Amino acid sequence: MTAKIRAFFAFWYDFIVGDDWRVALGVALGVAATGAIHTAIPAWWLLPLAVAVLLPFTLWRASRSH
Template identity: 85%
Template sequence: MTAKIRNFLAFWYDFFVGDDWRVAIGVVLAVATTAAIHTAIPAWWLLPLTVAVLLPFTVWRAIRR
């Protein structure tokens, strides 16, 4: 039973974090920031901006390897 739980959690970790934990943290921070500021100002632009910043970073890291 423990192995099944460990495999289940490992799947979800790999699904959300994937290859780069830094990108996962960046996305979580962007979603949290969007949720925090959406009542004060329109915050729809924050998530596309985050993707536009993080995507070249991940490509650069992949090429470097």
């Protein structure tokens, strides 16, 4: 039973974090910031902005490693 539980959490870790924990952290911070400021102002634009900032960073790191 513990092997199945371990496999379940390993799948979700690999699915969410994937290759770069920095991008996963950036997206999580973007989601948290969107939720935090949503009560004061419309915050729909914050998460696409976070992704637009993180995507070039990810591509730069991937191209630099090869």
